[in-house]
Amino acid sequence: MREFQALPAQPAPVDTVGPIGWMKTNLFSTPINAVVSISIFAFLVYVLPDTIDWLFFSANWVGSTQDVCSAEGAGDGACWVFVSAWMQQFIYGSYPDPELWRVNAALVALGLVIAAPYLLPKHFRNTVGVPLFLLFPFIGAAFLDGRIFGLEYVSTDFWGGFSLNIFLAAASIIIAFPLSFLWALGRRSDMPFVRSVCVILIEFFRGVPVLALFFMGSVMLPLFFPEGVTIDKLLRVWIVLILFMSGYMAEVFRGGFQAIPQGQYEAADSLGLSYWQKTLLIIFPQVIKVSMPNILATFVMLFKNTTFLLIIGIFEILNTTQTALTNSNWLEGHAAEGYIFVGLVFWCCCFGMSMISSNIEKKLDTSHRS
């Protein structure tokens, strides 16, 4: 009896595997798709080479004045010399040269403070990590200012550039953390007066354009202080940013509270924990965990919105760029280069943060959706 012998497996049809198969399913699956693919491709071929050439190959990279870009024989692409010549201004504003290490030190300290919970042993987290985190804005501001530490005094008029964007955003969200948590608690409170005050606060700071808040800070706040008292402009901006951020974060926390099962509260009550023990030990850690992606998203929004400070004359990075563009030595139209640089800087930061937040979201997501 002949034994059954299977024929050797045939290779898959050529047009279903490999690059051809991939192209067939992903680019040319229907006639319309084919037309669309070809036109997008044609567009890219038409645009990309020139763009890449402008950005890289015929761009001018070295030099210190714009004459390098307009000189004969210079490439007719982007003038990155503009960016490199102004780099220090873009990052540090007009902070005096010999004191720049303070800005760098503060940036590093900020990084360390954020990383502290991961670096410190567990039992130091609450006793060292959290107070450091909450005190950082004040210590950092005093350090940059310099008077308290016996360093050379640098007025806030000289602070600027991208480091200012970072500091303002970080200092605001750090203070907004506890404040917004209180507001969110107030909004859930049983006390009607407390609740209505919190609702009004939250809705006010969410419902009003942030620019109007900045103007409120710069033209209205001075009227509210007693005569003779002047508050630093940057400090007023900081207060406004904190309140604005608190409004948004309180809503984020409210969402977090709603995600906590009622059983957690009941269990805490049945253990005989007081209100603050229950809130801080049982509820808060869980709220933070579920709200983390949204907190990051809110932070990204705040971070991008720090550019709005240009309008009230704070020298953050975009304002520095505008100043550089109107500088009499750089009048040959470098707007595109400047904006591309600033855009790239922001894009890297914001995209990085949104990647982190979507990673956290994925980790927390236990549903099995296709």
Add this chain to the structure above:
Amino acid sequence: MSKEHMPEVRPVKSGSFFNNPRNRALIYQAILLFGLGFFFYTIVSNALSNMEARGIKSGFGFLFTTSGFDILMSLVDYSATDTYGRTFLVGLLNTILVSIIGIFLATIVGFLMGVAYFSPNWLIKRLSIVYVETFRNIPLLLQVFFWYFAVLAALPDVRDSISFGESVFLNVRGLFFPEIIDEAGSGFVYAALAAAIVAIIVLRKWAHKRQDETGDQFPVFLTSIGILIGLPLLALIVSGNPFHLEYPEASRFNIRGGISVIPELMALTLALTVYTGAFIAEAVRAGVQSVPHGQTEAARSIGLKESRIMSLIVVPQAMRVIVPLLNSEYQSLVKNSTLATAIGYPDLFTVFVGTSLNQTGQAIEIVFMTMAVYFVINMTISFLMNRVNDSVALAERK
């Protein structure tokens, strides 16, 4: 449960007054009330004395005084001799204009890009991802500047305008296109248009009822389009075309006639559209992804075509997630339109908080009026979107 098993309720003894949650709540609220009262008393008295010291009159009397400055663009007649009240109106209308155009365009761009994410075409999907991730992560103000100072400022002079068929011109002064001017008898065409809209609404109701009763479908969409185009067209022919187009005419240095869109408005709407569009695309993507895959599979198994699956099964369920997100995106678009002030588009913020405040110094009144306006606009959007939300929400048992 019988009565003897009930725990005995004993009055709390030691420190009972402060341990009673109700009393404590009262005390906390009293402290808060007192604190707030003190806070407001202080700032109001400070503000009053400060304003007195600076010689600022409080009150809204300034609204009736002459403003004395010109505005770049206004939808109603305005001149420098008009009052601040009129300035407010001009700014308000400009804000509403840019908001409506922005919301309209951003919705279209956002839905197209959001749906593009689910395209079987690899290139289109990448295009959607790149668009969303690029424009979402770059500050809006930077985008406004980019369009205004880098793109629109690079357009040619009036003399070398880019023209499309000698009727639409694009140059550094803005975009110019023909204006439709009514002649006698144009009311007839408008009436036909109104009649067409009414007819479509009636037709839809009728078709819906017929389908409920008999199961027969009626090609509502095609018929509606036919009515919408046909009826006004018929009226146009019957009344002998009571319109004419006023073309913009290019001279050496200027362009006259037609409708002109100033570059400030173009830059602002472009930036708002592209930025908000990216967020709306993200919302649409989240909405479509929130519909369980089983829904699509079930729809396929009963033999629906792919396009019908999208319109009958997926989109209605996705809308439940999309509409609340759209609501907040629209509101932030309106709030972000205040960035007009950075490039000088005369919206409410620019003319009122900018110029008028500078001239009159009435900071409190002006800032509060402006805030109130944005509040009201956002409440209106919220109200309308909540109506939409009610219509797409899951119909649950009452």
